[in-house]
Amino acid sequence: MAPRTYAYYPGCTLHSTAKEYDVSARLVCEGLGIELRELEDWTCCGASSAHSTSDLLSIALPARELQAAEEMGLPLAVACAMCFSRLKFAIHELNDQEIRGLVSDIIGGELRNAVEVVHLLQVLDEDREAILLKRPLTGLKVACYYGCLLVRPRDIVDFDDEENPQIMDRLIEALAAHSIDWGFKTECCGASLPLSRKDVVLTLSHRILYQAKQLGADCLAVACPMCHSNLDTTQRVIEAKYRDGVGLPVLYFTQLVGLAMGFSPKQLLLNKHLTDPLPMLTEKGLA
Amino acid sequence: MTIASVITPSPLSELRTFVENQSGQNILECYQCGKCSAGCPTAYAMDLTPRQLMRGIQLGLKDEVLGSTTIWLCLSCQTCSARCPRQIDIARVLETLRQLAIAEKRNPTEKDVLLFHRIFLGLIQRYGRAHELSLGVLYNLRSRHLLANAALLLKMLTKGKLSILPPKVKGAAEVKRLFAKVRALEK
Secondary structure: OOOOEEEEEOOHHHHOOOHHHHHHHHHHHHHOOOEEEEOOOOOOOOHHHHHHHOHHHHHHHHHHHHHHHHHHOOOEEEOOHHHHHHHHHHHHHHOOHHHHHHHHHHHOOOOOOOOOEEEHHHHHHOOHHHOOOOOOOOOOEEEEOOOOOOOOOHHHHOOOOOOOOOHHHHHHHHOOOEEOOOOOOOOOOOOOOOOOOHHHHHHHHHHHHHHHHHOOOOEEEEOOHHHHHHHHOOHHHHHHHHOOOOOOOEEEHHHHHHHHOOOOOOOOOHHHOOOOOHHHHHHOOOO | OOOOOOOOOOOOHHHHHHHHHHHOOOHHHOOOOOHHHHHOOOHHHOOOOHHHHHHHHHHOOHHHHHOOOHHHHOOOOOHHHHHOOOOOOHHHHHHHHHHHHHHOOOOOOOHHHHHHHHHHHHHHHHHOOOOHHHHHHHHHHHHOOOOOOHHHHHHHHHOOOOOOOOOOOOOHHHHHHHHHHHHHHHO
16 A cells, blocks of 8 residues: 655646646545645756756755655655656755765755655555545546656656556556547656747657547546646647647546546536537546 | 857867867767657757767868757757766766857757757746746746737646745855856856
């Protein structure tokens, strides 16, 4: 059995663009008797911008959160794949004594680098058989999309296979849904380029959506707010640009778990997506 | 650890030695198989593919390497690093090159990409957390793409996905100090 109490780092987007991820994650965990204690006064991990410009900054920002979790004496559960990746990288770098000394000085106070960081998918993995299915997702075909940051680099994130991960697939299957076999599980969606090179995001996200649609998926399940934003908010523009009807709802995996546990679409904030999943779910008798 | 000072032009091996020291990767291990370029999602948009970039470092072609669009279009997706048969962390090499280009104050060939990072970090430094609406508005103003994503931002606002006011966090002051300390150490 996995630990029942975690320190919880939502990350910036879960309080804004990905509120539905935060809300559904909390509902699901509470329903399964898992306590998430949000870090008090947490701040940004630096995302992709810190490590593009400064090594030291990219370690010091997440180290502040690691220190907070260390003080709580709990493993740290993370929802956002980007934050997860940055925290894992920081832990790896902080194994170096010299860097740890330098960073401890920067953030002030001692840093033992002894916190275990896990992603919410890992938190739910061990409980998947115990989920009480009030609304089994029978007949729902889901394309599980992991993106880059959860799985690579394998020796640092220590998560799952980097080319064909399974952890989300087995969770989705435990909900009585069908997870499709496909080749774009860990292909990049365009990451942090949507403002600066939107064309790249459209090209990459189009390929992912198109592939999932071709293989008969009813929706995509994701575990990263950045992937979600790139895949969900671009669909109108993609359809106009490529003249493909890619329309495919993109849901957080926690929303699918919540749906199976019997929470209502409203409780799970399914209305927050730009590509509305409700018509599809209604047709399947799931909403 | 930090880019201590700007390196000056000199023998052909200088760029390679600098990159090796900074990234911890052995550049001469690359035997030009091209697996990095084959898997790279943005190679199609780059002027030099990742394989060509690695060769450029081996040959000491500093201006070509630091002036490439490659270093800015890299998404840090790590596919190249994961698949390299010589176990070179190519994404790490690209990160080092980006940092070097910034330290040398070179004109980025994809200036909007760097602008995005700068605005993002500026907001973190100020508020402690990201604020997407400020990010979108400041980016449009400073990149002079005034109406870019305006429709999307509006839609996200009406969906309640964006907060109007920046977050208020106690830790913001601490983050400001953290930025200052890092900057002082990197000088």
